[in-house]
Amino acid sequence: MSLLDDFLVRAILAGIGLVLAAAPLGCFVVWRRMAYFGDATAHAALLGVALALAFNVSIFAGVLVIALLMAFTVSTLSGRGFAMDTMLGVMAHSALAFGLVAVSFVPNVRVDLNAYLFGDILAVGRSDLAVIWGGAVLVSVLLYWRWSALLTTTLNPDLAMASGLSPRREQLILSLALAMVVAVAIKVVGTLLIAAMLLIPAASARPFSRTPERMALIATLIGMLAVLGGIQGAFTFDTPTGPTIVTVAALIFVLANLVRLLRSQVK
């Protein structure tokens, strides 16, 4: 256990825990074109933080409840023929604005606001680590269990229906997983960058994948690389850790797509 006394080890473990859940889920976010959906849910998290502080409950619980509410609202609306990108844009940014306003009412938080917006992975404690890994394992199990059904629904809802699956149920399962990941990620990369941890590893893995499973696996590896590289980089250059992790992920994304371009030139 003495290993966990090192804050660096805790930070690395927290990052890897998050990636284990976020990378496979991120693949679904990419395949289903839910990027904005992820954004809206993630931005709502700040409102959850404010409520948790005001009512003196755990941040994780507060964020989870609000993220769940947001995710279910959005997935309910998505079936109703609203102009979805506008709707999600409105909800994502107003959730963030409401969160910022709400936080300002809670005394003594303004100092920590940065930690909630950009994460504070180096301050992850043992109990945080337990929450992060608990949530990550839950999401992984959920995704593993529903994998085939989720994929079929992603492919085509009618096809899923003809196979006796309920697209509605699978959509709710994804919403649940998304809310969990948001609640887990807020400590690691913060509200503003959660969507990046969902999207970028998955998008970087696409050029190297021939099957969905492969893409999820490669996305996980790329995410881990970004966490390790980001923590190292933050140390070397004395930069904020969460944004540095996302920066490394973005660099990998650029590299991956350069490789893809080169390969298609060779062909």
Next chain:
Amino acid sequence: MSLIEIDNVTLHLGGRLVLDDVSMTVEPGEIVTIVGPNGSGKSTLMKVVIGALQPDSGAVIRKPGLRIGYVPQKLHIDPTLPLTVRRFLSLPKRVSNEAAHAALDDAGAGHLCMRQMTDLSGGQFQRVLLARALLSEPDLLILDEATQGLDQTGSADFYSQIERLRQNKGVAVLMVSHELHVVMSTSDRVICLNGHVCCHGAPEHVASAPEYRALFGTGTHGALALYRHDHSLDHCDHDHAQDHAHAHTHDHGQNHSQNQPQDKVTSA
């Protein structure tokens, strides 16, 4: 016993009467086509057959243990989703390699196994969808506008594949189309739907029925006959020029003496 029997089914969707007292059956080994204009309730009727929708009144009787294979309209697969044909066949239930290859061969897509779904042409894609439907060894294949977006040669090839399947496996087929002329040659029976069953029977009968012509206009009628040709001819490779010539003899030689002669002008 019929594979599917639909008795006096009525169904409202969103307050609108979509199916009005519809009755129909599909017998084993039979190819039945439902035609009708857009919004005539064709897809709704398919959903009732599959069991995805429950009728307000009337009965849907399926033969006990009936296995249905469903071929949807062209699917859009997002290019961000990497998916080989082989992997696609194992969704949602994993299938053995032998079963996958057998189904692909039956659908005329044996060589596509390791290709990416997003790289397939329209015709190849529909064959893969057909292969997927065949995996459950269905007694009844349901095709919902399965050739939409294919050119005429592509559709004709696809339907002759369906006909071969019926011959080799004895599978019954229920398909939906809004282009009767394309499916004429393969259908045993045609049901013309417009909320209610306007008319039904052999393809020639429906094509010349006044109800059908009222729905589709006389312009279509000429085209209809084009694709009705003798089953004894094999048409793996459709020679359209020949079909045309063929059709005209039918058109002129056949029936509807009671119909206006200017019709033939339109068709020529």
